[in-house]
Amino acid sequence: MMDFDDFGSNLPGTPLSQADKAAAVLLAMGKGVAGKLLKYFTQAELQTIIASAQTLRSIPPDELNQLVNEFEDLFTEGAGLMDNAKAIESILEEGLTPEEVDGLLGRRTAFQTYEESIWDQLQDADPDFIAKFLMREHPQTVAYILSMLPSSFGAKVLLKLPESRRADVMNRTVNLKNVSQKAAQIIENRVQELIAEIAAERNSVGSAKVADLMNELDKPQVDTLLNSLETISKSAVEKVRPKIFLFEDLLAMPQRSRVLLLNDVSGDVLTMALRGASMEIRECVLSAISPRQRRMIESDLATGTTGINPREIAIARRAVAQEAIRLANSGQIQLKEAEGDAPQAA
Template identity: 85%
Template sequence: MMDFDDFGGPLTGKPLSQADKAAAVLLAMGKGVAGKLLKYFTQAELQTIIASAQTLRTIPPDELTELVNEFEDLFTEGAGLMDNAKAIESILEEGLTPEEVDGLLGRRTAFQAYEASIWDRLQDADPDFIARFLMREHPQTVAYILSMLPSSFGAKVLLKLPESRRADIMNRTVNLKNVSPKAAQIIENRVHDLIAEIEAEKNSTGSAKVAELMNELEKTEVDTLLTSLESISKESVNKVRPKIFLFEDLLVMPQRSRVLLLNDISGDILTMALRGASAEIKECVLASISPRSRRMIESDLQAGTAGINPREIAIARRAVAQEAIRLANAGQIQLKDTEGGDTQAA
């Protein structure tokens, strides 16, 4: 490794530091040769040389010759070095990648240097998951992160945020100013935390499988199993519960999503699913379909459950729940109201 302390003694005129001498010799070599030498320096050494080059005084030819002799090599006699900052940038571009040059010259903060990889990884995540994470952050942080996401994915995340907060966050994003390096570093750390949570979520295949099994059961059976599991591990319950969606969970579904879902399901299935259901769930469903469909289903329900196989009711309810899960996975509806408000129709 090249060492600045090996450059020799003082020269005539204003004394040059060891880093000044290294910068002067690299500049004299020209970018073709100097660029090949850059790989022998550490990043810290390169940064020191860059700083020296940007403030380096004019080096007359005779002084340059003395510098060259110190290295015991033969160089073409220089004609005086001017515009050193631009020259050192040209040398760096010859031997390093654009990203490395930007980093060494301080053109981008550390946060921005990792920008592409961070945002590429984020846009592969579930928008609902990103939105839940962002709800724990300051609105200004949310605005900055949204501004950095690819437009199509950022729009999906924005729609997952509570409607009551969207206007404020959009306003902050529109008026977003330059972020200081210190603030950018703090945000970067939070983004890395988010990525870690995403990876942990992806690896939790066990909770997903248990949720899939429970989604095939009736509510009373699921409640019993969750209670049993909670007696052993509340953490496990917290991992499984958000992945469970049953017919009765239509009560906590946002009204707009509920309308989209139920108008996509045949009247026969809805009628069967509502047999024996509570008055609350019946009104929730019937208030979300067309008046004509409501009248037909209400008429059919007057017959009660006599002669109806309970298994057929369970199958119909599972069909509704599974369709809800399918549409949610496709990003067409939300399973739960993120604002926690009353989701039922007036």
Template identity: 80%
Template sequence: MMDFEDFGGSALSTKPLSKAEKAAAVLLAMGKGVAGKLLKYFTQSELQNIIACAQTLRAIPPDELLELVNEFEDLFTEGTGLMDNAAAIEGILEAGLTPEEVDGLLGRRTAFDDYQANIWDRLQDADPAFVGKFLSREHPQTVAYILSQMPSIFGAKVLLQLPDSRRADIMNRAVNMKEVSPKAAQIIENRVMELIAAIEAERNSNGSNKVAELMNELDKNQVDTLLSSLETISKESVNKVRPKIFLFEDLMFMPQRSRVMLLNDVAGDILTMALRGATNEIKECVLSAISPRQRRMIESDLAVQNMNLNPREVAIARRAIAQEAIRLANSGQIFLKEEKKDGDKPAEAA
């Protein structure tokens, strides 16, 4: 076996070449035909070392190259200048090795495998429910392929998120799946990249969710002040946070049916306290959603001036109602805002 560690001698240069660099230089100089035949006598690790050296090899003058050639018995060539080392060594490899071997030596296959692994591994950090919802819109064969590529534990969680009526068909397709053509695989993987982008967008929205949760603990004046300050820095951030904020005053934008469901479960003393100091518009909005009897009682209490009114108690009562609205909305029992219907024109800015 030819071993470049056995090559002796040294080139006359201010920066002597290593033995691997000498081997790379001579292989590059001898041309594809001869060099390609010699490659099979090197081990894989030796070839990889030679390739690495060839890609960073300095320009070698003809006289120096000639001295190198003299170190290798039975090898001869003319100095070439070695201007495009990376392309030249690739050409030599392709002349003497199979495409698979070339890909392996140049790291192409490894890079592709890393890309593939990266796609599927990135999915397993997502919420299975989110991925399942995304896949529920895809063709069963596509879903079967994607599930078969996912890490098993995560794939099982995603499968449970899919409708019962589709699971058996998807599992059957996964069991009987034949080899997928590269073109079809690429189309599906592009779709997976869209899923990953959607996952990233969802993660980015978590920050606005947290900020909204904090602001939902404040009163309207504080929220307005904070939003105004935030807007001076980033209007985009304000647009992300504002729709997720729900305060007591936002009851006016809630559908009447949802408002009735919410307020009929709120104690009268809390409603009374929340309405202290409220505008007539908000008062009417709330009172119109409760029973006539309870309305009369609250109106009677509000008519009595409370000289010892504590603003903090009013804020707590309003926050309690807003938090209950958010809880019911999250459980799907009510809607916080009127749903837009197809054909509705967007409201004009005030």
């Protein structure tokens, strides 16, 4: 931290404050040298110096030389200080980032700060959650929101929308004209409501914890627990059920996601997981793997479940479900069809 309390004490003319003296020295140094010194000041000191520079009185050369006599070779006789506000801005730009300069000079309006903050908050959310929210909005509103999101995150959200709506939304986004400030404010108010929903969802750790526990159980056990919970609170079941994914839920997974998932699971695990499974779930899995692997698994399944420990079957099914959850959390697959998409044939 640079201490500017020791700058000269008995200068002629109207007394200068310590901040005035610091501003005068910086202004006299020139951008190159002054810019390098900025890092030695605290944020509060910089703001004080900026305020002083903008109201600094004219300083004659002799007074200036007394202030900076240790740097007198940098000044020419007759030089004074003019256009201080512009000069201090130029110095700041030499040593600080554009964002830091804007912040110190108060350039960013309250609306701009608000506008940036809501999109920053939004891009940290779950694309699935955002897509579900957008499904309730007019396509033109969706187009505006997508246009405001960072490209990489906006692309993820777009892919979560039903395929039947993507083309319309993309067309509206491409042809989006200037949005009036009033319309933008209305939309951003809706985004604020979305942010509140996201915060509430993130704070709902209880339902996530219960779902994590249930994901470790078999389907009959989960069904029993959910039925028991429903007798107490239907809303609690509605919060927990979407977070549960079991082996049998492969039936609701899009075919493309099933293929990606099962490509990561070994044949031995799949064979064990399919033992004793219904014909529906068996066909669902076998239709998503290669013909060669299918023939091998079908041959192994022909031996039945004689001598197989039921616990080994449960462990294999849980392994498939956990891998599905992992891939879904990383955005590689979908656990369920997006609302509005037609189920794909297995």
